[in-house]
Amino acid sequence: MDTDTRPSVACVSGRRVVDVLNELGVRSVLLGDPTPLDLACQVDVPLDTDLGDWQAAEAALRWLHAARPLEAVFSVYDAHLPLASYLAARLGVRGLDFQAALTCHDKIRMRMALESGGVRVPDYLPAADPADALPAAQRLGLPVVVKKATGSGGRGSMLCRTLQEVAHAVDVLGPLAVIVERAVEGPEYAVQSVTSHGKTEVVSILAQHVGPGPRQAETGYDFPSGLSPEGEDQLAAFVTEALAVLGFDHSVSHTQVRLTGDGPVLINVAARPPGGQLWAATERVRGIDLTRAAAEIALGRPVTRSAPSATRVLYRCVTFDRPGRAWYDLDGIDSPAVTLDVDPGDSVRSVDDPEGGSYGRIVVYGDDPAELESRYRAILTSLGPRVEPDNQ
Structure with a gap:
């Protein structure tokens, strides 16, 4: 007789979620394609299945669900959110509403839903055929942002100031459907x-700080936001309304908003925790681990809250202004403050390259803004990130 009474949850996700589920003491099922061996050893049930075949994934998970009922199915990866919500809906268990997941995954669908609900979005035109991007840009007026119609993130987005840049963006992002939207001027904010x-x-x-373009790379964040309490209340109400229009019921979210002279404009909603070290930054300054919160919401549990350990964060991405081989020196560095995604001598691209962006993060916490800036500058100087020509 099975004496294991732990609640069961399935996730279509990765490494940190596995750690969180183990901390929560639940029985975990991990869907992978295939499941990495190290993660398979850390979960209760590794389930290898073709994540592109939803019916096959459903059949495999339904068989497990019949033997040991699941309470929820969720994911924290953009690419797998629709599948996770589909499986939750088909099994009749908790998960992000399927229509909300599909809407967030498709930028054209998202903007149509938000517009119909009275939430302001950039002026845009869909280009199901990438050849339609040029006339769309001409109709909207330059500059424009060309984005992949599905998925999210800066790697699928390019700022274009000329028609030649629009044509290049289509070549880089295509051959799939894109969305062309008029560039929105104003400071950008990330709302968790x-x-x-x-x-x-x-x-x-x-x-939120963003690179100069054409690559729409995130280059840093600051908390507090610098807005007045009334300004933050306005953004919070705007995002809350947007999520209600999208049909959010059980999820965490990372929403990007531009603040214009006429009010906020919604740029993107990702139905997942933020990437990089933003989840850790949010936990430090607000006491909520958003990855853990995603699992707790899926399980129907209250979100764990702890006392914040800092009132400010200065978060800067490590970027390079030209391609080549990256070099840096970690000797004497306060290692918890620095996360690097490349080894010395690895090839890197420039911050404005469509395939470039961030190669690490320097994150410092504290209570005094001048002290944070001083610590960041000292770490950056000691790290000495630089690029040398790649002669190979």
Whole structure:
């Protein structure tokens, strides 16, 4: 007789979620294609299945569900959110609403839904055929942003100031459908939130820094945001309304908003925790681990809250202004403050390259803004990131 009474949850996700589920003491099922061996050893049931074949994934998970009922299916990866919500809906268990997941995955569908719900978005035109991007840009007026119609993130987005740049963006992002939208002027903010049973709580609002383009790379964040309390209340209400229009019921979210002279404009909603070290930054300054929160919401549990350990964060991405081989020196560095994604001598691209972007992060916490800036500058100087020509 099975005496294991732990609740069961399935995730279509990766490494940190596995750690969180183990900490929560639940029985975990991990869907992989295939499941990495090291993760398979850490979960209760590794389930290898073709994640592109939804019917096959459903059949495999339904068989497990019949033998040991699941309470939820969720994911924290953009690419797998629709599948996770589909499986939750088909099994009749908790998960992000399937239509909400599909809407967030498709930028054209998202903008149509938000527009119909009275939420302001950039002026845009869809280009199901990439050849339609040029006339769309001419109709909207330059500059424009050309984005992949599905998925999210800066790697699928390019700022274009000329028609030649639009044509190049289509070549880089294609041959799939794109969306062309008029570039929105104004400071950008990242809004983190948790939604349970359709009720949204904004956890944090950070000022977001973005590269010069054409690559729309995130280059840093600041908390507090620098907005007045009234400004933050306005953004929080705007995002809460947007998530309600999209049909959010059980999820965490990372929403990007531009603040214009006419008010906020929604740039993107990702139904997942933020990437990089933003989840850790949010935990430090707000006391909520958004990856853990995603699992707890899926399980129907209250979100764990702890006392913040800092009132400010200065978060800067490590980027390079030209391609080549990256070099740096970690000797004497406060290692917890630095995360690097490349080894010395690895090839890197420039921050404005469509395949470039961030290669690491320097994140410092504290209570005094001048001290944070001083510590960041000292770490950056000691690290000495530089690029040398790649002669190979």
